[in-house]
Amino acid sequence: xxxxxxxxxxxxxxxxxxxxxxxLFEIPLKDIDGKSTSLKPHEGKVLLVVNVASKCGxxxxxxxxxxxxREYKDRGLVVxxxxxxxFSNQEPGSNAEIKEFCSTNFEVTFPLYDKLHVKGPGQxxxxxxxxxxxxxxxxxxxxxxxxxxxxxxxxxxxRFEPRTTPDAKEVKSAIERALAAK
Numbered sequence: 001x002x003x004x005x006x007x008x009x010x011x012x013x014x015x016x017x018x019x020x021x022x023x024l025f026e027i028p029l030k031d032i033d034g035k036s037t038s039l040k041p042h043e044g045k046v047l048l049v050v051n052v053a054s055k056c057g058x059x060x061x062x063x064x065x066x067x068x069x070r071e072y073k074d075r076g077l078v079v080x081x082x083x084x085x086x087f088s089n090q091e092p093g094s095n096a097e098i099k100e101f102c103s104t105n106f107e108v109t110f111p112l113y114d115k116l117h118v119k120g121p122g123q124x125x126x127x128x129x130x131x132x133x134x135x136x137x138x139x140x141x142x143x144x145x146x147x148x149x150x151x152x153x154x155x156x157x158x159r160f161e162p163r164t165t166p167d168a169k170e171v172k173s174a175i176e177r178a179l180a181a182k
Contacts, residue, residue, distance in 0.1 A: 007130045019067075023154045027126045030114035032083075032099050037113075039126075044152050045076045046178040048166070049130065051084040051093040051118045053144040054101045062106035063147050064166040069110040069176070075179050076152070079110035083125075087144050091115060118146070128155060149172065151178050 005123060024042075025039045039047065050065060069079040083098050086092040095103065102108035106144075116124040118141040130148050131139060137148070137159035147166065149158040158174040165171070 002090040022125065024129055024150060024156075025154055027129065029126065032095050032113060032114060032124055035093065039080075039154075042078045042080070043154070045078050046072075046077045046152055046175065047148075047150040048077065048080065048150040048175065049126075049148050049150060050081055050166075051086075051127075051141060052112075053084060053146055054093060054098060054114065056087070056090040056144040058143070058145040058162055061070040061165055062102060062108060066108050066110065068166045068172070072175055073178065074108075075176055077179060081110060081112045082110070082118070082124075083112065083115040084141075084144065085115060086117055086119055086141070090144060149174050150179055151181060 005050065008047040024037070027038060030036050031037050048065075048068070050061075050167050052065075053059060065079050065081070066070045069077065081102070083091045083095070091098065098115065099112060102112060114126070118124065118127040123131075127141065129135065131137075131141060136156050143162040145162040147162075147164070148156055148173075149160075157178055158171075160168075160171055161175075
């Protein structure tokens, strides 16, 4: 019985953290180097949040993510990569290995974060907010490279499924609209 209560309490942690945070910008995170942070440093910018993996058939999307980041960063877009090993063990590496892989293979310069869970009992509070009932685009993450576009005001404005590439017309159009919004 104690085990069930403890599991129930553990499952409630993401909801409690999200309840304490009044916006996506306040949810506690760690960067790829393990330093405590949040999305707060990016407040007022347009964010493209992506769960990434190094050993996935969609891994080549890193190239397009970097290209989109470089194309729009001076106008206020930040691409944010969140490594995730929730799908067929496709991100087994350490944060240091992930960082090295991204730098060496795709010259990634956009911010990367600590490996986290995007679904299941250990789901990170950021992904609980992005996919939960209160989201305008609720529903479980289906695979690596799911994308959420967050406006300058911190509101989720679009969601793109994994096979939709970052440089697809609909993604770039949504980024343009979000950048134009004040």
